[in-house]
Amino acid sequence: MGLLISPSVLNADLSRLHEEVARVSAVADMIHLDVMDAHFVPNLTFGLPVVESLLAGTEIPADVHLMIEDPDTWAPRYAEAGCYSVTFHIEAARDPGMTARAIRGAGARSAIALKPATDIEAIDAYLPFLDMILIMTVEPGWGGQPFLDTMLPKVREARRRADDTGLDIWVQVDGGVSEDTIGPCADAGANVFVAGSVVYRSSDPSATVQALRTRAEAAAR
Numbered sequence: 001m002g003l004l005i006s007p008s009v010l011n012a013d014l015s016r017l018h019e020e021v022a023r024v025s026a027v028a029d030m031i032h033l034d035v036m037d038a039h040f041v042p043n044l045t046f047g048l049p050v051v052e053s054l055l056a057g058t059e060i061p062a063d064v065h066l067m068i069e070d071p072d073t074w075a076p077r078y079a080e081a082g083c084y085s086v087t088f089h090i091e092a093a094r095d096p097g098m099t100a101r102a103i104r105g106a107g108a109r110s111a112i113a114l115k116p117a118t119d120i121e122a123i124d125a126y127l128p129f130l131d132m133i134l135i136m137t138v139e140p141g142w143g144g145q146p147f148l149d150t151m152l153p154k155v156r157e158a159r160r161r162a163d164d165t166g167l168d169i170w171v172q173v174d175g176g177v178s179e180d181t182i183g184p185c186a187d188a189g190a191n192v193f194v195a196g197s198v199v200y201r202s203s204d205p206s207a208t209v210q211a212l213r214t215r216a217e218a219a220a221r
Helices: 014-022 048-056 071-080 096-105 120-129 149-164 182-188 205-220
Strands: 004-007 031-036 062-067 085-089 109-114 132-136 170-174 192-195
Touching: 004 031, 004 205, 014 048, 031 048, 048 062, 048 071, 062 071, 062 192, 071 085, 071 096, 085 096, 085 132, 096 109, 096 120, 109 120, 109 170, 120 149, 132 149, 149 170, 149 182, 182 192, 182 205, 192 205
Parallel strands: 004 192, 031 062, 062 085, 085 109, 109 132, 132 170, 170 192
Antiparallel strands: none
16 A cells, blocks of 8 residues: 555646646646535535546546535446546435445445544444545635644544455545645555645646655655
8 A cells, every 4th residue: 555646636727627637647646636516515616527528638547526415426427437536425425335335336446535523433334335535634625724633633543444444445635735744644544645735836736746755655654
């Protein structure tokens, strides 16, 4: 289980999405796509047609994070479209186990996300159907928020639960990830890191991704 960097395009220039993804595709492991519906979260981004268009023009694996009201219906469709990983929120799903299995059945890795206030115990029944646990380290909906270090014990507990299954379940962190915060996340057991504003607000996104990887690897050692 290696350390993976998944830059988020939330703070990129969405009018030039293919070009923005290309800026990091040589150094990133995945590209993180935040799908927001202005209902589950207050922000609105893009949906399945945009993701399908992006997939047609890039080879980097798509790491999709659905912040929407009806993931049970939509999550499998993103998997069918060719996304590598599809994450849905446990707070929004009517049947998380069914949805996780449907994502896998459509050929993608399945993942559940938890808001900061959601107890880690909420995922216990679904661990056999998961490939990744996403711990939100900010309130979902907006990029550029400060990292909530109070979530580090939750990251550590997610790693413990994942390891206890004996399965290869990744632990992802999303929100406020920077060169200062990625180390503590890696030390707590995260191995997948979503970095948005720190990457796309830098003058050299590719170099920033490489710097983040170096910090994470040093902390993991």
